[in-house]
Amino acid sequence: SEAQAATIEYVLDQKRRERPDLDRFFSEDRLSGFFVKNLENVQGDERDIMIFSIGYGPDEMGKITMNFGPLNKEGGHRRLNVAITRARRRVEVVSSLRASDFQPTNSMGVRHLHRYLEFAERGMSALALDISDDRRDAESPFEEEVLRLVTSWGFLAQPQVGVADYRIDIGVRDPARPGRYILGIECDGAMYHSSKVARDRDRLRQQVLERLGWQIYRIWGTAWYRNRANEAARLREAIESAMRGEYHKSRRNPATKIEVQYEELDFEQPPGWAQEYVVCKPRARSFYSMTDPAARRYLEEGIEQIVAVEGPIHIDLALRRLRTAWGAGRAGNQIRSSFESALLAVSDRGAVKLDRYRFLWPPQMGTPPVRYPSGDPESIRRIEFVAREELDLALLRFIQDARRIEEDDLTFSVARLFGWHRRGPEISQGLDDSVRRLLDSGKVRRDGGYLVAVDDEPISQVSQ
Incomplete structure (x- = not known):
C-alpha cells in the first residue's frame, strides 16, 4: 500500500544519512534508477532486480485477517501479476508470512499471492500440484464416509485436493497453519485392487507426490468394511502421527524416491519462432x-x-x-x-x-x-512500423506456447519481445487492437479470464 511504501522510503532515507557512501546506488534515473512503489502504480517499470516486500502480517494478537488491501479488490490478481513481473532477472521476496499461514479465502488476488509465496518457498515442486480453495465433493460413498469420520474427530479435511491426475481423495489440514496439508488420504475401493494397471499407475503417482513433500495414507475399502473399528483407529493414529511430525518414521514400506528432472529455461532469450x-x-x-x-x-x-x-x-x-x-x-x-x-x-x-x-x-x-x-x-521499431500481420502472429505464438494466458501477461510479453519497455497509450492501444483482431478472426477465444488459441495455423497476409 502507499503507507507501506512511504514507510520503506522513510527508513531508507534515515539509513542513507548514516551511509552517504551508498548514495551512488540510489540514482533517480527514470529507466534504470532506484524506486519504491506500491502495487497500484508500478505498471510499466522494469528493473534487473526487484525486491517484493509484503507489508502484511499477524496483528498484535497473532491473528492473520487475510486483508491484503488492493489484492482483495476486484482484479487484485492482475495487480499482483504486474508487480511480480517487473524484474528482468530476479525477484527477492521479503515477507512476514509463509504460504502455510494463509486461511481459505474467496479473493482470487489473495489466492494467487498464496500460490506465489508457495512457489518462492518450494520452487518448481510447488507447481506440480495446484492446491486451491475450490470446494469439490467426494467422488464415492466410501470417501464420504471416511471424510465424515475424520471431520467428526475435529480435524480439518477437504475432499478432492489438487487437479487432474494428481488429485488426492482427502487432504487433512494442519490446524495451526490451515494453508498446509499434513496428510493425504487415498481411498481405494475393490475395483482398484482388481486392476494391476490401476495399482501400478497409482504407485508411480504416489511416488511423485511423496517426492514433492506429501505424506500419503492408503485405505483399502474391503479392509475398511470388514473391520471398520480397527481401520479407523489406524487412520486416526496416522493423522495424529502426521501432526506430531512422526508419520514418516512409522511407515513400514516407504515408497522408493524418484528423481524429478527439471529443465531450466532462460526467459531472457527470445522464443525460437x-x-x-x-x-x-x-x-x-x-x-x-x-x-x-x-x-x-x-x-x-x-x-x-x-x-x-x-x-x-x-x-x-x-x-x-x-x-x-x-x-x-x-x-x-x-x-x-x-x-x-x-x-x-x-x-x-x-x-x-x-x-x-x-x-x-x-x-x-x-x-x-x-x-x-x-x-x-x-x-527497434515503433509499433506503427510493425505490420499488423507480424504483431498478430507474435501474440498468437505466445498464446499457443502458453496454452492459456491472461491478456496483461500476453501484451507484456509481446511488448518486451519488440523492445518496448514502457507500454504507453499508443503501444497499449495497438496491442489491444491486435487481441481484438485475433478474437474476431476466430483464431483465439476467451476462456474465463484467459486467452486460448483455437488452432495452430499461422497467420497469413490477409489484411491487404
Missing part, C-alpha cells in the same frame, strides 16, 4: 542527389533491397533507410516525390507489394516473420 531483425544498409550513388532524375534507377534498386531484407516494412521507414544511405536530411516534398515515383515504378513491375496500411512486402511473402531488435538501434 522469432528471428533477429536485420537492418538493410543500401548503397547510395553519392554523385547524385536523391532528387536528381539520374538517381531514379538507384532509388528503385534501393527500395527493392530494403524490402527484400526488411519486408514487410512501412513506407516511412523505407524512406528513412534511403535518406540515411544518401546522407539526406529531412524528407522534404522533393525527396518524398522522388521516392514515391521510384516506389510506383517498382510496384508496377511487381518487384514489391504495397498494402492498404502502407507496408511494403516482398512479392512472394505470405506469413511474415516475427522479428525482435538486434544490437543495432535502428532495429
